[in-house]
Amino acid sequence: MLVGTRELAVFEESRPRLEAIAYRLLGSASDAEDAVQDTYLRWQAADHALVETPEAWLTKVLTNLCLNRLTSARARRETYVGQWLPEPVFAGDRMLGPSETVEQRESVSIAMLTLMERLSANERVVYVLREAFGYGHGEIAEILDLTEANCQQIYRRAKQHLATGKTRVEVDAAGARKIVEEFLAAALSGNTDELVKLLADDAIHAGDGGGVFVSLPKPIIGALRVARFLRTLFTIDEDKRELVGGSPSLFAEVVNGVPALVLVVGDRVVVVVTLEVTTEGVTAVHTLANPAKLDRLARDWAASDHGKPLVDSW
Structure with a gap:
């Protein structure tokens, strides 16, 4: 069945919400776009009268x-x-969806999307629809063909799995820049103690190079160990410049709702470092260098204006 003007308008009106749901469920903007397109094909074939x-x-x-x-x-x-880390997106990307509440903003941070990998598929769906989009348990039960009581139980279990007991620090663009400046100064100082001061005791570092860039098989845990690794990571040399294709400029941005350091060569985003900041300090540093996961960021970067870099040529 062909989609008429009215039916097409109904779908397009729903597209941003569908993309935001899919991104939270899949942790990938490209996979979310594909899922929404497949949804459109089924909408196109549906009997809309029913x-x-x-x-x-x-x-x-x-x-x-x-x-x-x-x-x-x-x-x-x-x-x-x-x-494996989720695909990052800049602040303002419609993939991030609603951001009126703390829960909505938290649900798209790299840290939370990574934590959600621990959940079962049903737990992830129930948590996302309830926490980020305000669906009632009855509505979710109908979507998943479960009982309402079962959905409530799944939701409680998902919340327990994702509880960290830490309070995130909410930042705007100016606040993010200040945090990134302080982090970068410590990372470039060569002084491990300066980094340790910024990190929570149980801070972690995780990196995703996708096999293109070398990354460790498991996260690094503990402030001192993370600080030592970051000190090495932020020691620039010709081998690293060759790996990313030149001398990168370093910018402070907001990515997935948290402060981020973005490394750019020309118009190419080559590395993104996100900082999960809580009242206890930086609890997680995520380094994303897999080129396949930076395409969307690179397109957005090339199409937008930027402020002055923190470092013009590193």
């Missing part, structure tokens, strides 16, 4: 598609080279 509530219909179709993708993605990640 669809009472398009929003509910589209959400259910998208969710089932994402559940299938989660199963296959987890199988692929078992053979992924090094650590």
